[in-house]
Amino acid sequence: MANTDQNRSWTRRQFLRGAGIFGVGSAVGTLAGRTSRAAGAKAGAPSAAPQAYDVEKFKKVDPKLIHYEPAGGIRPPQAEPNRIAFGPDEMLWVTSGKHVTALDQQGAKAVEFSVGEVVRALAVAQDGSVWIALRDHIEVFNTQGKRANKWDPPAKKAWLTSLAVGEKDVFASDAGNRAVYRFDRAGKLLGRLGDKDAARKVPAWLVPSPYFDLEIGGDGLLWVVNPGQHQFQAFTFDGTLEKTWGEASFGIAGFCGCCNPSYFTRLADGRFVTSEKGLPRVKVYSTAGQFESVVAGPASFPKYMENMNSNPIPMDIAADRAGRIYVADTLGNQIRIYQRKS
């Protein structure tokens, strides 16, 4: 027992050694903790969970739903392509800031001209004339880029966002005044469509941001996106609401947020192709508005996902006669082309 007790007692040297090791360990631990905390703070690692707006699960798209694949791209001569539209001769017209460029089927520049301010909307008529909307007025150009007409602003505080040109009529959407105007081709204002009218069961336009697209369909109706209501609305040219479809949802079949779809186009058979901002998604819907497939999901647009929280930008779309879908990738400085998977 005496021996055991002797073994248990510490010498002064042992005690000092133990205390020294403990002290050094504590100092190292404290320093490491501080360093890691400081590194975390410097990296700005945000604290998680209840305060985070979580849309992670919506960023993933089931691969089985993606029926299209990339088929190359076109780098337009001017940076940051914004609006795109096909002409009757399959020339692709592209706007980039104040510039308007026509590209032939090989992607070579055929025509280029510029205007006084940023182009907000673009349409090419069946006769080849090019119609552009600046912030508050419309200008008309011939196929060579020579200005043929310049209209007066339709209203104060106009913020024109889209154009559709028919045989006799021109339609323009105005996000500033939440209005759709009908003009004749000489620029005479014939009236407004889609204003709230309970008697005719027309809901009000909800236009939170300057994305308010419209297009004349092969069915002779004017199709307009009511972005705040997440709906397509089809009107006769005299303003009767004929059809409506669309639902708000973060799910793949719906339109998310409060300003979607931002842009749309029609395939030759009348099906709809839509483009959304926020979660950048390009999708195809049947003529009756049933979800069919995905052209490209958020994973296809990493630059847009990086800028998602500070500057979400929608991408305009167009379709050629072969059914290929063109996406104006503003941040990537290119026109992406997608074709149906074989």
Next chain:
Amino acid sequence: MADQHPSSQCGCGSGACGNGGSAKPSPASIQFKKPASAPAKSAVPAAAAPPSRRQFVGGALRGAFLFVLGAATSLIARVSQKERTVWQIDPTKCIACTNCANHCVLTPSAVKCVQQYPICGYCKLCTGYFEPEPNALNTAAENQVCPTGAIERRALEDPYYEYNIDEELCIGCGKCVVGCVVFGNGSFSLQIRHDRCVNCNECAIAMVCPADAFVRVPASQPYLLKTREKQG
């Protein structure tokens, strides 16, 4: 003292004043003399006597000195006022990461969500107000994005709704800002409220801001608000 004009106190000593002074007086000789018997107050007042040149020059110099001193003080005050700056968040850089809620020296944070009504779309389905997939578009707590219920939703004419921020409840987490910027039009943004901010030299949030969105702005214009043009 004998050379001094007896009838005046000009002290020129030169006769230029017309008092017939002769030799230059010694400094000691230049002094005011009190009359032997002080005159009555009703007699000729002292102010009526013209000041001497020295008095005049001395007074002018004093006046000039005071003028320069005043101008310099005013200039310094104005310059120092011009340079006074305060912290603010640049909404075009902010990514609403939640750091503002958790790193301010104040509790709750001096950073608050602000609503810019001219930009707001007054949406029925506001992505700054509702969770990404709400059960219903009503004010039930489980449908709301805000963890503290600081956003008030008020029905206007169908289909429009107004959204107001209750700053007493807002903790500046920016969750609503993300929803509004990403899927809406960005009328919600985070700003430092200067009725709360203590304007630390080294702002604790600025030190950890991953987007370098904290900037110094003139105290006379302490807020950085979005414009519809920029946002559009």
